[in-house]
Amino acid sequence: MKKILTILMAFTLVFLVIQPVMATLDIVKIGSEFVIALTKKDEEQARTYLASDVDIPEIREDTPIRKVTGLPSPKENISVTIAYFDDDENYLQGRIAFIWEITFKKEKITDIRVVYDGSNPFMNESKAIKEYEAKNKTNIRPPSKFPFDITHIDGYVDEDVLMLRYRSAGLGGLLQIKVVPHNTDLETLKGENDEFYSLKNGTNALYQPNFPLASQLIFQNGNSRYSISISYSTKENVTVDDLLKVANSMFFN
Template identity: 40%
Template sequence: MRRKILLILMLNILFFATLCSSTSAQSAMPIGTEIASANNERRPDPAYEFAKAIARKDLNLAQKYVEDFVQIPEIRESSGIHRCQLVSSPEEGVKIMVAHFKDEVLKGERLAFIWEITVKYDRITRIRVLFDGANPLVDEARLIREYQNRYRRDVLVPTEFPFKKVTQFNGYIEDDSSLVLVYRNDEMNGFFRVIASPITLELERYKGRDDVYCTLKDGTKALFRLKFELGYELRFQKNGMHYTLAIGNKKYLKVEFTPEVLIKTANSMI
C-alpha cells in the first residue's frame, strides 16, 4: 500500500516538475523582489512577502498579506521548506508559488506544494491549491526513528489503516517512554491512534468484563474492547512492547467500524 502511494506521489512530482521547468526563466522571480508603484516608489510585492513568510513557516506574518476571508492552506508535513519560487501567470494579478521540502531520506528536495495566488489592491484575495505533495507519514517515520534511537527498541507500525487516506499525522514521545502515533482522516471526522510502550503488565490484566480475545495472523493473542463509549480499541503484546490501537471518537465519527477493521490493521503491523 505504501509503495503504491509513493509511486503515485513520485509521478505527480515528475509531472509538476516538468510543468514548472517549461516556464521561461524570465517569468520566474526570486523571493523578495520588489515592484514599482505608479509614482516610482518601491514597495514590497505582497505575494513575495507572503511566500517568504511561508518559507519560514511564519503564519502570523503571512496572514498580514492575506484578506481576512482567505484561508491559508494547511501544510500537512513538518519538513522544512528548502526552496520556494514564484512564477508569473498569464492572468493579471496571479502568481504560481512552487515550494520544495528538504528531504532527509532522499538527501535532497522534493516538491511540497503548488499554490495559485491572486493579488488585488496589494492584498491576497485567493489561494488555490494546485498540488499538495505533503506526506504526513514522513513525520511518522521521523518520530519513530527518534524513538528507536533514544530507547533502542524496535516499534511495529501499521501499513494499512481503518480509512483510505491519512490526511494528518501528529505524535509524540511520553516521559514514561511511550510512543503515541495519531493518524487522522477528514472524511470520517475521526482519528486512529497507536500507543506503543514497554510491557509492564500481562495482557490478561487489562481484560474487562465485556472484552473478548481474538488471534492475529501469526498467533498473537489480542484483546478487543467490545463496549467502549469513546471508540473502538484493541490491545496486543509483541517483542516486549504493548500496543493499544484505537479509533475514535465514537460521538463524532461519520462511519461505524467492526472488530475486523482493527484486527486487519493490527495484522498489518506484525
C-alpha cells in the same frame, strides 16, 4: 514525477512572457515573503499579506521548508510560488512541498489556488517513530492498512510513550496507536465484555469493545505494548475486524 515536471516546465515558460517589470517583480516578491512567513510559523505576519476573506491552504506535513521560489505568471496580477521540503530525498533542490498560484489586488493576496500538493502525512509518522526508536532502543511496527483513507497524521513522543494519530479529512474521528514499554500479562487487563483474538502470526490480542469513547485492541510485541483504538465518532459501527486489519498489517505488509 512526470506530472510535476510538466507543471514546472509550464511555469518556466512564463519567463518568455513580457509583462510590466516592476508590477511582476512586486507580486512575485510579496508572494514569496508571504510563504516564507508561513514556513517560519508566523501566521500573524503571513496574514498581513492577505485580504480579509482569504483562506490559507493547509500544509499536511511537518517537514521544514528548505527553499521558496517565486515565478511570474502570464496572467495579470498573479504569481506562482514553489516550496521545497528539507528532507533526505535525493532531489537537486528538495522534494516539492507545494505549488500555489497567488492572485493579488492592490498588493493584497485575494486568492490562493493549490496547483500541486506534495505533502505526505506519513512523513510525520516516520519522524515520530525514528525519534521513539532512538530514545528507547527498540523497533516499532507501523501499520500499512487502515479502515479509511489517511489524509492527516500527528505523531509525538513523550518520554517512553509513542502516540500516532491517523485521521481522514472526511471523517470526524481518528485511529490512534499508542506504544509503551511494557511486558504485561493481558489477562490482567481483561474486563467483563472483553475477548481474546489471535493475530495471523499467532500473537494474542485483547479486544476491548467498551473502552471509553472508542473500541481498542491490545497486544504485545517484544517489550512493547501496542494499543490500537478507533473512536466511535469515526465510524458508526467499529468492529473488531477493523482493528485486526490494522494490527495484522503491522506484521504482514
